[in-house]
Amino acid sequence: MSHCRKRCKRQLIKVARYFYRFLTGTLTQDSIEDDFELSTVCHRPEGLEKLQEQTKFTKKELQVLYRGFKNECPSGVVNEDTFKIIYSQFFPQGDSSTYAHFLFEAFDTNKNGSVSFEDFVIGLSIILRGTINDRLNWAFNLYDLNKDGCITKEEMLDIMKSIYDMMGKYTYPCMQEDAPREHVENFFQKMDRNNDGVVTIDEFIESCQKDENIMQSMQLFDNVI
């Protein structure tokens, strides 16, 4: 009973306050505080020297990279949406959001939902300045969506679909619906040595090293920056 009375009293006070504000014209107060999200998550990277040690980039390269990074992400970290938007600017004809999502997962090594400049630059260092084995490792890490050490057909299919999505609609020849699946079958035939339905890291690296095309294309990254 007293519970009800307390609630009634609270409601009455609220109504009285409302009427007071109604009469004095201060009904809609500027709720300044509500609009401010806590978007002031600012992250500063570690010093230039430390990054030079951790990566294989020169000072100038790090500077250029950071300037570009900071331009798009003034707060110092990239979240997934910004990542997707940036990546999609390079592929105007298709939908690159799924592939960007996988990339984001691969770059975000500590799984906190945002990529800081260190993560970014460390990932780039492996791809652009690492050995061929490092690069293949990184690629395997990208494909292995659940990070369990082996690539299943479903994971590969997801990746393949995301790549094909980037092509968009206007392609020649016209995109068939099972093109990704065909491609995945192809891939597994080539990579899966023991035919157990998954590709482990060793099978992957071994098969890639035997493939001329892949070896050659891995060397493309030597002079990207």
Added chain:
Amino acid sequence: MAAGVAAWLPFARAAAIGWMPVANLPMPVAPTEKNKCQDELIILNVSGRRFQTWRNTLDRYPDTLLGSSEKEFFFNEETREYFFDRDPDVFRSILNFYRTGKLHYPRYECISAYDEELAFFGIIPEIISDCCYEEYKDRKRENAERLMDDNEDGKDSKLPNMTFRETMWRAFENPHTSTMALVFYYVTGFFIAISVITNVVETVPCGSMPNQRDIPCGERYTVAFFCMDTACVMIFTVEYLMRLFAAPSRYRFMRSVMSIIDVVAILPYYIGLVMTNNEDVSGAFVTLRVFRVFRIFKFSRHSQGLRILGYTLKSCASELGFLLFSLTMAIIIFATVMFYAEKGSASSKFTSIPASFWYTIVTMTTLGYGDMVPKTIAGKIFGSICSLSGVLVIALPVPVIVSNFSRIYHQNQRADKRRAQKMQKARLTRMRISKTGSSNAFLHSKRNGMPNQALELPSSTGDERHLNKTTSIIESQHHHLLHCLEKTTNHEFVDEQLFEQSYLESGLQSFPSRSPSLSSREGVTGTCCSRRAKKSSQPTNAAHTHPHTHPHTHNLQELSAIHIQCGEQQTLNTSRSSLNMMPDEAGLNCKSSSQVTTAIISIPTPPNNNSPNSPEAPSNPPCNSSVGVVKVSAL
């Protein structure tokens, strides 16, 4: 590609590592940077004020002055800086455009000065960002109108070869052009006034018969009034027929408001002439005379202010509608309340709810005739609430109408809204073209550069110079990236027309094997990748989820098709890079409205996923593809 993210291109290229292990074909050769110069600061001296920026920042927009090699013309050897003899204040916003990717229009700048600077630096005004675009367009429109006003005063001189009809029409529309027109103008005005006055005086009681009540003048001097009426109608009819004759588009003239008013003004007279015999419809005939008052609207040809008023009411139609609607709602509510409040009272005038409508209207508009007053206390309370709310409801939309009127009056009543809509469409078209320019740039460079890349020869210096002139480093790297993606998925990017055309070709080829009934059964949605996605902002482009299987005929030979594109679809490569192209390219990129390109489509070697495909014998037949696309295909 948005140049603002040019700095992320290395990242995008690095991310291509995900495609390499799955690709079946070898990747194309990467473009090498000839002069791998480090990023350097360049100094831009604009009338003494020095701006500094990275060279890369300026390279983001290669089809502007600062981004292309055109700025070398302004390079000052002694001081090692680029000197521009232009306004430094406007240059600030231009340089900020390079830095942030957004072009802003400073409000204090004169619009024509700003336009000149933009034109000098090769930036199209359409990319002004949305925050400043409305302001820019408004100022531009005002400026244009001011210029037009100045020009119109000097335009009254008679053009040499006008036909008699055109002269007449001009005379009708602008009475100041000739004395005859002026005379005609005043005569018609006079007769309109006469007609209106006679209509009014007709009903005044003048004099009385000895034994009866006053009779109106119209019945006393019937003949005189009839003659006057006839004369006026004669003049109006002649005027209407002359206008009809002189109008450049008779059909449009007949539909215009003024001509409808003319017709309505003179029609009662003729109907009256026809119907005098028939006594039954004379009652209707009397009501028809009411329409004679429409003659007063003919004055709007003579008065600019009346036209403005009419246009204002038309443009405020939504506010008026709202006013009416809210009034109706309030009337119904209060009438109901008053009726039930006054129900108890003995000799109440509020006999029904519709009867209370009258009270409510009179009270809400603060007229207060006093023929119906509430007598109960409840009635009085609600009556006072009614009058208070009436003031509010009416006072709210009125200032909108007033401000509209003043705005239009000051702008002299042009059809800005129609023009603004047209401009909006044109602006969107231009922006779309420049945006799709990026994706089409890749396709174009493919067509231009593919022979070079296919040969994989270190091209002769001439070609290399040509390539370097046409595409900046960033663009060539971006194109290489897209090329890698093509190789990975074994499909090629094409633009919309080639896509449809190739589909049409393959559809025609396999058509004989299909029965027509199948194709009609499948219906319109049988198109492969059917939904026509607009070439709009690509980040929001939904992934095409279920393309229908396409009856591939991998045995197509090399087609060469000549297709005619209309000028708008053509990428407006009126950029500087295209101006530097070799002559045969320039010949193709002619800026005339139609353009003929030769497209050579070569089929890649059938992928090994062909064999499992053919037994499936795709169930979806080819369908009639798009309409409205004109292709001339020559094999």
